[in-house]
Amino acid sequence: MAEEVKKKKPVDTNSAKYKLGKIAGDAYADAIELKKQGVPIAWVASNFPVEIPETLGIATVYPENQAAGIAARGAGERMCVEAESDGYSNDICAYARVSLAYAKLKSCPEQDVAMPDVLLCCNNICNCMIKWYENLSQELNIPMIMLDIPFNPDYEVSDAEVEYVAAQFWDAVRQLEDLFGLKWDEKKAAKTTEYSCRSSKAWLAATGTARYTPNPFNGFDLLNHMAVMVTARGKQEAAEAMELLNKEYEENHKEGKSTFRGEEKYRVMFEGIACWPYLRATSKGLKDRGINMVTTIYADAFGFDYDNFEEMIKRYCSVPNAICLEKARDKRIKLCKDYGVEGLLVHTNRSCKLWSGFMYEMSRQIGEACDIPVVSFDGDQADPRNFSEAQYDTRVQGLMEIMGQKKMMAL
Amino acid sequence: MYTLGIDIGSTTSKCVLLKDGSEIIAKSLRVGGLGTKGPDSSVNDIWESEEVKKAGITKKDLDRAIVTGYGRRNYEGGDGEVSELTCHALGARFVFDGLRTVIDIGGQDAKIIRLSEDGRMTNFVMNDKCAAGTGRFLDVMANILTVDVDDFTKIAEESTDASPISSTCTVFAESEVISQLANGAKMPDLIKGICSSVASRVAGLARRVGVQEVCCMSGGVAKNGAVRKALEEELKVNIAFDPLAQHFGAIGAALWAYNEHMRKSKSANK
Numbered sequence: 001m002a003e004e005v006k007k008k009k010p011v012d013t014n015s016a017k018y019k020l021g022k023i024a025g026d027a028y029a030d031a032i033e034l035k036k037q038g039v040p041i042a043w044v045a046s047n048f049p050v051e052i053p054e055t056l057g058i059a060t061v062y063p064e065n066q067a068a069g070i071a072a073r074g075a076g077e078r079m080c081v082e083a084e085s086d087g088y089s090n091d092i093c094a095y096a097r098v099s100l101a102y103a104k105l106k107s108c109p110e111q112d113v114a115m116p117d118v119l120l121c122c123n124n125i126c127n128c129m130i131k132w133y134e135n136l137s138q139e140l141n142i143p144m145i146m147l148d149i150p151f152n153p154d155y156e157v158s159d160a161e162v163e164y165v166a167a168q169f170w171d172a173v174r175q176l177e178d179l180f181g182l183k184w185d186e187k188k189a190a191k192t193t194e195y196s197c198r199s200s201k202a203w204l205a206a207t208g209t210a211r212y213t214p215n216p217f218n219g220f221d222l223l224n225h226m227a228v229m230v231t232a233r234g235k236q237e238a239a240e241a242m243e244l245l246n247k248e249y250e251e252n253h254k255e256g257k258s259t260f261r262g263e264e265k266y267r268v269m270f271e272g273i274a275c276w277p278y279l280r281a282t283s284k285g286l287k288d289r290g291i292n293m294v295t296t297i298y299a300d301a302f303g304f305d306y307d308n309f310e311e312m313i314k315r316y317c318s319v320p321n322a323i324c325l326e327k328a329r330d331k332r333i334k335l336c337k338d339y340g341v342e343g344l345l346v347h348t349n350r351s352c353k354l355w356s357g358f359m360y361e362m363s364r365q366i367g368e369a370c371d372i373p374v375v376s377f378d379g380d381q382a383d384p385r386n387f388s389e390a391q392y393d394t395r396v397q398g399l400m401e402i403m404g405q406k407k408m409m410a411l
Numbered sequence: 412m413y414t415l416g417i418d419i420g421s422t423t424s425k426c427v428l429l430k431d432g433s434e435i436i437a438k439s440l441r442v443g444g445l446g447t448k449g450p451d452s453s454v455n456d457i458w459e460s461e462e463v464k465k466a467g468i469t470k471k472d473l474d475r476a477i478v479t480g481y482g483r484r485n486y487e488g489g490d491g492e493v494s495e496l497t498c499h500a501l502g503a504r505f506v507f508d509g510l511r512t513v514i515d516i517g518g519q520d521a522k523i524i525r526l527s528e529d530g531r532m533t534n535f536v537m538n539d540k541c542a543a544g545t546g547r548f549l550d551v552m553a554n555i556l557t558v559d560v561d562d563f564t565k566i567a568e569e570s571t572d573a574s575p576i577s578s579t580c581t582v583f584a585e586s587e588v589i590s591q592l593a594n595g596a597k598m599p600d601l602i603k604g605i606c607s608s609v610a611s612r613v614a615g616l617a618r619r620v621g622v623q624e625v626c627c628m629s630g631g632v633a634k635n636g637a638v639r640k641a642l643e644e645e646l647k648v649n650i651a652f653d654p655l656a657q658h659f660g661a662i663g664a665a666l667w668a669y670n671e672h673m674r675k676s677k678s679a680n681k
Contacts, residue, residue, distance in 0.1 A: 348539065360619065373533065378540040388540060390481055391520070398496035398535055405531045 016245035017221075023237055024227040028066075028113055034059040035114040040180045043099075043113075043136065045129050046230045046302070047319045048122040048147060050196060051312065052172055054234035055189040056182045061113045062231045064125075067098035069227075071276035071382035073110040080383045093351040094382035096132035103139050118142055118179060120172070124149035124322040126354050143179060145172045149317055153324050157317040165313050192234040193312070197305050199233040202242035204303040209249040210294040210339040215267065216252035218260035219293030220283045223274045229302035265290030266403045267340055269332065271363065272347035272355060273298055277384035278392075285389075285396045286345075291403075293345070295335045297328075321354055329362050329369075336370045342403045345396065346376035350386040373406075375399040412474045414672060416664030417454060417489055418498065419482030422518035422546065423631065424449035426457045427661040428468070432669035437462040438658050444518070445482035454488060475668040479660050481519070491671070498663030499629050500524045500532040505662050506653045511623035514642065514650065515659075516613060516632035518546045523617045536620045543579045544612030546632045551581055552588055552605045556598065560635075563602050567637035570603035579612060603637055610641030617646060627651040629659040 011018055035041050039059050044050075046064045053060050070079055076098060082105065083097035084090055090097075102108055106115060121133035121144055130146065137144035147168050152161065173184050203226075209216050225245060232238040252258055268286070270293040275282050286293060301320045306312040320328060335341070346363050348356045359376070367374035375395045380386035414432070418425040421444045428436045439456035443449025457463060458470060478489035479498040486492075495515075503513045504526060513524040521538045538544055553560040574596045578584040584605075591601055609632070626648050632638055633656035643650050655662065 364619070367534070373535075375535070386540060391537070391540065393484070394481070394494055394496070395537060397494040398532075401494055401497045402532055402534065409531070 016241055016248050019241040019244065020225045020228045023232050023241060027231045031059045031061050031114040040117045041114045042118045042120045043116040044120040045122040045125060047125045047316065048120045049169060049316055050234045051189060051192050053120060054192040055184060056176055058176065061116065063099040064095050065227055065230050066111050066113050067095040067382050068276045069111040070098050070108055072279055075108060075110040076277050076382040077384050079108060093128045094380055095351065096128060098382055099132065100135060103136050116142060119144040122147040122149055124316060124319045126321055145175050147172055149322055151322055152317060155324060155327050157314045161317055162310055162313050165317060195236050195239045196234040198239035199229065199242045200303040200305040202239065202246045203229050204300060204305065206242065206246040206249050207299055209253060212253045213340055214258055214264040215260060215292050215294045216249040216258050219270060219296060221259055222296065222299040226299045226302055260292045262287065263290050264292045266342050266400060267292055267294045268343040268345050269336055269341045270296045270345050271359060272349045273352065273381040275347055275379035275387055276381055278387050281389050282392065285393055289400045291400060295339045295341065297332055297335065325358060325362055329365050332366050333369050336366065336372065341372060343372050343399050344374045345399060346374060348376050348378050350378065350380045351382065373399055373402040412672060413468060413472050414665045414668035415473055415476040416661040416668060417450065417476060417478045418660035418664060419450045419478065419480040419486055420444045420518050421481050424453040425658050425661040426453045427658055427665045428457050428463065429665035429669060432666055436466060440657065450482060450486055475672045477664040477668040479664040493664060493667050495660050496522060496524055496535050497532055498660045498667060500526055500663065501666045502659030502663030503627050503629050504530045505666060506655055507625055507627050507651055510625045510627060512626040513629055514613060514617060515629040516546060517630040521545050521613050521616060523620045525620050534620055536616050538616060542581050544609050548581050548609055549632065551585055555585055555588060563606060564636035566599050567603040567606055569599035572600055573607055574600045574604035576604045576608040606635060606637035607641040609638050610645050614642060614645035622646050622648055624648050625651060629656045631657050
């Protein structure tokens with residue numbers, strides 16, 4: 001019998017998938033090239049206002065994104081162990097460990113980046129970020145600029161908080177101008193804002209096509225595409241690619257197509273950062289059972305849409321890890337209800353104590369409010385030593401069986 | 412109609428042969444779970460059992476077999492696989508009327524399963540990656556105390572003042588038990604403290620999903636009266652026990668096989 005040869009699908013260079021992949025990949029190569037040309041390089045926290053470095057013409061590298069890439073390509077443990085051998089505890093965020101190891105080695109074939117001239121830190125994602133960047137600053141002997149956006153225990157962002165963060169925003173601009181002899185250009189800022197908002201609008205519209213059943217996309221696609229929202233949302237090509245993505249998803253819906261292969265039997269929300277070292281295993285465990293992860297707050301977190309400066313500051317004060325439990329819960333409940341979610345799969349991410357610590361109570365409240373089963377599994381965003389595929393599999397199967405029984409009862 | 416449930420756990424393999432979804436014809440249990448000869452031996456034990464021979468049943472009479480437990484996906488002797496969560500819920504409900512909560516403590520995990528009034532699994536929580544609060548924790552402690560884990564219940568009854576074990580980590584708890592032994596702690600007090608430690612950890616999990624009576628224990632640790640008693644005290648509920656507790660998963664799998672076979676027969680006859 002002739003051996004079946006699986007033909008590789010030709011790459012469609014006009015597709016959003018290709019364009020987004022290229023933007024994300026080029027961002028690293030471009031920064032390395034710009035470094036050679038003497039352009040200042042900043043290592044930037046993922047929820048730092050991209051408007052600042054983009055307007056000033058500072059090339060950016062996002063260590064969180066780099067660490068995710070390194071972990072997804074199988075080098076997470078090697079880099080974590082490197083940091084641990086320098087005395088960093090294995091209880092510290094694995095992104096931090098990977099990044100600190102990279103700062104020391106200055107090389108990792110799984111994802112090399114340009115070395116920084118400045119660090120742009122923002123703690124709206126977590127406070128571990130501060131110590132991580134302080135250590136980078138010491139190790140690399142470069143300045144660190146800190147934007148303090150504290151955790152907000154109130155439901156709304158107060159005027160005082162806007163004022164506090166806005167003042168820091170302009171202070172960061174001044175510091176960078178002084179450090180590198182750059183000048184803030186209002187026209188360029190307006191362009192950056194325009195692209196960032198276009199990217200964000202299109203991204204949120206694309207993720208919003210989850211309102212259709214079946215979903216026009218496999219939710220795991222979002223985890224790849226969001227790299228562009230993290231690293232390049234203020235660029236024209238990002239805005240255009242995101243608009244194309246949204247168009248493709250809308251077309252998929254009209255044509256009854258989806259990037260989710262197979263029948264979509266169940267729809268779940270995935271909570272937490274992806275388990276990058278086991279992306280294939282976590283994705284396959286769902287896909288094989290006809291479970292589509294249709295939404296995740298993690299993806300929407302990088303959509304920053306606003307109409308004016310004050311609104312922009314408010315957006316940065318309202319990223320998922322900076323808001324109180326009630327607001328975070330309500331956002332997720334809305335996603336679940338809008339997108340017909342039937343179950344919640346929670347990644348208890350050992351790297352992220354803030355996010356995972358919250359989730360025990362929050363997921364209970366979401367489960368009750370939406371009348372959906374909630375299942376959690378242990379894992380890590382970059383350290384592969386915290387995940388068991390067998391444990392994951394049992395939990396996902398249990399979740400599927402509950403959703404299946406509920407469906408049967410409803411018939 | 413005959414259906415077989417095969418539960419391949421991390422430390423033991425269990426089988427139950429069911430007649431018409433209502434009568435247990437034979438059961439078996441072998442030490443050795445996934446990756447050992449345990450599963451095959453356990454299945455063979457069923458066919459070699461006196462009950463099966465007496466009833467004149469052979470493998471040809473078997474209508475369907477379902478595999479559950481951690482080894483469910485790698486065992487080829489079944490017609491399908493179902494998670495142990497669903498099977499423990501089904502199996503326990505087979506034994507206890509009106510059951511609403513199952514506390515299953517197995518070799519490497521602990522799970523609390525909530526059932527609806529009509530007996531469907533509606534939610535569950537499981538232990539995290541840590542082995543504390545599972546049968547493995549008890550095995551490790553029994554090993555350092557050179558006591559058979561099956562004797563824990565009897566020995567703990569003699570305790571007058573349980574020695575608290577504060578470490579949740581199995582390895583740290585092991586060191587703690589060794590130091591307490593060195594400091595002259597009495598064996599019954601230590602064993603009661605160890606059982607309470609498991610109960611305390613599992614109770615924390617149980618509270619997350621909510622415990623409603625009728626509540627029962629399943630899995631190998633269910634046989635441990637000291638853990639059961641400590642859990643009752645922690646959760647302030649009665650915890651029902653049946654000697655079949657370790658076979659609930661296999662019973663559930665056999666029931667699932669029965670229901671599935673009935674469904675398929677009905678649709679074939681339409």
